[in-house]
Every structure is written in structure tokens, then in C-alpha cells.
Amino acid sequence: MHLLIVEDEASMARRLQRLLEEILGDRITSLVRVPGVAAALDHLSKKTIDLMFLDLNLNGKDGFTVLQSLLAGSFDVIVVSAYRDRALEAFDYGVLDFVAKPFSGQRLGQAVDRYLNHQGHPDRPLSKLAIKKQGKLTLIDVSDILFVQGADIYTTLHLRPRPKNVNIHPTELSDKSLESLSRLLPPDFIRVHKSFIANINACQELRIEGGGRYALLLKDGRKIPVGRTRYQEVRDRFL
Incomplete structure (x- = not known):
């Protein structure tokens, strides 16, 4: 699996990486952390990924810019954000899951399981x-x-x-x-x-x-x- 973390808070990005390495182990082929929209778009223009973990507030810029720019991409997106009021909007964009900050390792694991087991979101299917x-x-x-x-x-x-x-x-x-x-x-x-x-x-x-x-x-x-x-x-x- 090729993973991309888009998160501007360094400590949160490190925690996400650590938890994902614990959850997925040797399933991970590559895991890249980038701090913002421009870096994410640059990485995606050069590399293919399977799963993105995306914050919605990146140095004051809206993470939905990434979704809007690459909405039709082949990868799946799990939003990790404190902006709970944007969860429904995120599902309208076709994200796989919305993990609200603060979160536990168990909750992140549930989101990853949804990806691994091909399970959709029962309460907010893609329209x-x-x-x-x-x-x-x-x-x-x-x-x-x-x-x-x-x-x-x-x-x-x-x-x-x-x-x-x-x-x-x-x-x-x-x-x-x-x-x-x-x-x-x-x-x-x-x-x-x-x-x-x-x-x-x-x-x-x-x-x-x-x-x-x-x-x-x-x-x-x-x-x-x-x-x-x-x-x-x-x-x-x-x-």
C-alpha cells in the first residue's frame, strides 16, 4: 500500500504515521507526509497512491482543494479533521471515512479496516x-x-x-x-x-x-x- 498523509501539524502527522505503521505493518510499501495542498498536489502528480489521510485545515487553506482537484482519482480518502460540521460535505465528495480529532488508535483502525474490507459508509453513501x-x-x-x-x-x-x-x-x-x-x-x-x-x-x-x-x-x-x-x-x- 502507498499512503499519503496531508497534515500541517507535525506532531499530528508523526502520530498518524506511527499509528498507521502499527495498524498496517509490512502492508505499507511507502508512506509520505506532506504539510499542505501544494505539496500534496505535487506528490500526486508524480506518484500513485492507494489511500490518503487528509486534514481539512492546512495552514489556513482548505483541504477540500485537494478533493476538488483530484476528485476522480483512483485513490481513496480518509479525512482526519477537527471540523466535525464538515463531515457530511466530505461524504458528498466521496470520502471513505471521516475520523474526527481527537481520535484513538482504535477509531483510526476502524477507518483502515473499512478500506481493507471493501466496506462503504452505511450512513452516508456516495450520491x-x-x-x-x-x-x-x-x-x-x-x-x-x-x-x-x-x-x-x-x-x-x-x-x-x-x-x-x-x-x-x-x-x-x-x-x-x-x-x-x-x-x-x-x-x-x-x-x-x-x-x-x-x-x-x-x-x-x-x-x-x-x-x-x-x-x-x-x-x-x-x-x-x-x-x-x-x-x-x-x-x-x-x-
């Missing part, structure tokens, strides 16, 4: 997803996503037809992996296959296709595969 399109950020309503298909480190979002093109199913590319999206998307989205996440509200029927194969029939007539190990979980959602 919009940012993607990069022609060099700009575009926000997509999560409710418009029918299913997500993984391809290497990227994903393809299959969306509801737009009113002017009711017979055309648009797609958009996201830099976030299936694992990352499985942590962020609402409970109505379930991992049905190693390469697919489905919006259960867009599905009509679970089919047994023979030969140990299963599939979900979408309301628009398309089918997506269901993995054998995930069949029981998907079946339970239809009961």
Missing part, C-alpha cells in the same frame, strides 16, 4: 461520482448507474439512457477500481462477479443458465454474469 472527461471533472448521479464493469485498474460505468436517446445506453470511464467503488457505492450496488457491480434496482431476474453459470437479467434486457461464489448473496437480495 454523485466524479469522472474525468476531456480534461474536466464531470459529476454523474449514482442512481443513473445500472452496472459497473471492471477492466484492469479502470472501470466502465453503464448508465441509464438519456431522454433524447432512449435506445442508447451511454458509458463513461472511471479511474476508480471496482474495489474502490465497492467501498463507496450505496448498499443497492452489490458485487455480483469479480468484474461486475450491479445496481439491484436495475435488475429484473436472477437466472440459472446451466453448467454452473448464473446471470442477472436487467430490466432493459441485457445480462451480466454472476459469479458462483456470489450467487447465494445475490439470490438473497431477490427474496
Whole structure:
């Protein structure tokens, strides 16, 4: 795992590093501490990370600048901040968790476990997803996503037809992996296959296709595969 701590208070940054080293041990490949927005953006322009720990008040500058600039990035974000009143806003941006200062090592460990175990935030699921399109950020309503298909480190979002093109199913590319999206998307989205996440509200029927194969029939007539190990979980959602 490649970690980035964005924290301007040196003692807090050191404590975060110490706790993360205790929690994650040899899972950590690299751990970098930077004191502010400019340094964070510079690091992210050169290096790929998996998880960021972000303060929201960095030498008087707003940490949301980092989120706004790299909202569509492939990494996950855990906010560590004393600004509890900004927690809901942070979740709207698609952060994985909000750890309020002061915090215990146990609370930080819970946030890290959420990342490791692909668990989303049950009380504040993501409502919009940012993607990069022609060099700009575009926000997509999560409710418009029918299913997500993984391809290497990227994903393809299959969306509801737009009113002017009711017979055309648009797609958009996201830099976030299936694992990352499985942590962020609402409970109505379930991992049905190693390469697919489905919006259960867009599905009509679970089919047994023979030969140990299963599939979900979408309301628009398309089918997506269901993995054998995930069949029981998907079946339970239809009961």
C-alpha cells in the first residue's frame, strides 16, 4: 500500500504515521507526509497512491482543494479533521471515512479496516461520482448507474439512457477500481462477479443458465454474469 498523509501539524502527522505503521505493518510499501495542498498536489502528480489521510485545515487553506482537484482519482480518502460540521460535505465528495480529532488508535483502525474490507459508509453513501472527461471533472448521479464493469485498474460505468436517446445506453470511464467503488457505492450496488457491480434496482431476474453459470437479467434486457461464489448473496437480495 502507498499512503499519503496531508497534515500541517507535525506532531499530528508523526502520530498518524506511527499509528498507521502499527495498524498496517509490512502492508505499507511507502508512506509520505506532506504539510499542505501544494505539496500534496505535487506528490500526486508524480506518484500513485492507494489511500490518503487528509486534514481539512492546512495552514489556513482548505483541504477540500485537494478533493476538488483530484476528485476522480483512483485513490481513496480518509479525512482526519477537527471540523466535525464538515463531515457530511466530505461524504458528498466521496470520502471513505471521516475520523474526527481527537481520535484513538482504535477509531483510526476502524477507518483502515473499512478500506481493507471493501466496506462503504452505511450512513452516508456516495450520491454523485466524479469522472474525468476531456480534461474536466464531470459529476454523474449514482442512481443513473445500472452496472459497473471492471477492466484492469479502470472501470466502465453503464448508465441509464438519456431522454433524447432512449435506445442508447451511454458509458463513461472511471479511474476508480471496482474495489474502490465497492467501498463507496450505496448498499443497492452489490458485487455480483469479480468484474461486475450491479445496481439491484436495475435488475429484473436472477437466472440459472446451466453448467454452473448464473446471470442477472436487467430490466432493459441485457445480462451480466454472476459469479458462483456470489450467487447465494445475490439470490438473497431477490427474496
